[in-house]
Amino acid sequence: MRYYLMTLGCQMNLSDGERIHSVLKGMGLEQSDSDENADLVGIIACSVRQKAIDKVYNQVARWNRKKNHSNLITFISGCILPDDRERFLKLFDMVFPMSEVNHLPEMIRSYGIASPASLEIPFSGIPKNEQIFSLWNIQPSYRSTFEAFVPIQNGCNKFCTFCAVPYTRGREVSRPSSEIFQQVQDLIERNYRSITLLGQNVNSYGLDKGGKEIGFAQLLEEIGKLGTNSGKEFWVYFTSPHPRDMTSDVLDIISAYPHLAKQIHLPLQSGDDKILVKMNRNHSLEQYREIVQGIRTKLPEATLFTDIIVGFSGETEAQHRRTMDAMNEFSFNMAYVAQYSPRPGAASFRWEDTVLKEDKRRRLHQLNEILSTTASLHNSALVGKTCRVLVTGTDRLPGYLKGLTEGKINVRFPATQLSLVGEFTDLIITGYSGLSVEGKMAPIQVAALATDELNLQL
């Protein structure tokens, strides 16, 4: 019995997918890389962009046609808006929220797929709030042997008017810190090099527990201590924080612990105060500026990433220019710029989508131009310096490997030794191009590699 799982959307979905893989493999099912030979096919959906939802409808239509001449069972989970859920109920055999993934064996069994392992898994009537905890308790089947996600929180209470996450994932629920420490410790012992703490608003971690759980700063500090005590080399990231909850003690702690990576992803969304109000972001440009000043002072080596939406409902040219000004002022290393598209379920869906498509495209292009300039400025300053890099795989350019600096800047360098993938190495940066840099291995690393190869030959 084989299964195929398609994961759409963000890192949170990828992390959830790792747990679905575990559940299915625990039932004795075998993973298939394509849906062609699979008996069970599923999707982890994303509702952030219409394109991802369109993909779901196209895929399930294809699967349902295939059902005419083969036995195929379909399921969908992930971020699903109420309207889509109603439609999916008619299109998929199983529709369930991620919090109920531990019931998946029971659901599959009801369709007649009974492996010996699945029959041993009892149905558990766990109360709703507990169910998300049981998802986290599933040991994930990690996609990588050196990079891993650790969910620390699910859901969102912020109600940004452009976003439907509070309606798809529910309200914020923090994972118990003891479980987080356990998973991080496990990853450290397994020599993971990059660990990313995940949540929709990571820095409001613990706030839902009314003082019965530690806050985000303390969570980071404890993880920083785990790093110090381990004697191992790895970097810990987190995404995404909300500027509203970004406190200076978080920056102090990142500064104090070397394992906490000096990279901050801080969504700005717009550089105009009135658009920020309309987005219900609950912070002003000035408050964002104060946080950035704190980052520059306390973490001078940190890279700064952001998210921006162009063409939000009612955004004027003058307001867009303020976002351009903000992009220039904050000099981001990386910005994920998206054109606004109204999402059913989000509050702004009820507002007119006033900005023309061609204007949105132009505004996006203008911001990406600024990004290219600021990123190049940062990256050019790296030339000639030695950077610690985590090698992540082979580059598209033949004869090159690729990797990431601690600040998550893309690097490529001439090398072919696959033994380097998943390891740290020192590179001398030799050049830059837009958002990435190029390097060569530092002489000491080359010598070490040559010795390793010699030993292997002997």
Place this chain on the structure above:
Amino acid sequence: MNAKVEQATFVIEKVRHLTESTYVLRFSRNEMKFSPGQHLVLGLPGSTELREYSIYSGVNDDFLEVLIKEVDEGLVSRQLKNIRSGDQLEVRGPYGFFLTRASKQDPGGVLFISSGTGIAPFHSFVRSFPESDYRLIHGVRNLEEGYDLDHYQRAYITLCTSRDDQGDFSGRLTDHLLEAELDPERDVYLCGNSNMIFDAMDILRARGIPQNQIFTEVYF
């Protein structure tokens, strides 16, 4: 902020009509804990059409209330207007943190500015902390839209009426803001439609209120 209830069915206790288009929906509390300024997501049971409404009642009331204005083409506000005592209501929440900072200040020392049904979170605050040191500038079209004025300390509220001269100030609340005496020490909380909030923000900043003392909640 201890949200005990995430999603449940509540029972309507009363519908109090304030004007032809505006009404207060009262329903069972079901032991829900909330802070003034938080909102609920409401709709008919089983419906996929739900809307956000600020809680109108106080933390000590044994019921929950929301203030609703029926809007043109507003599906949920029209559906809920026809609801009756004993009917069921789907409720999610509470959510939000609009008045979290104000609720921690004792006594208040806050300035509230609202238009229309944007008064709801401030009504909840005043019901919850009647002794607090608040001032409220509230903009409506006419006196009839000045709902439940006796629930506020009379000296603390300035009603601005733009289409009659029955209020404390005849004209738009933004006109009043241009000349009102402002205490620069007070945090300012704005709630209402985005145009009012944008105009009021400009005036407040021009009059020297720092941006980090201004908090907003847009109604849509």
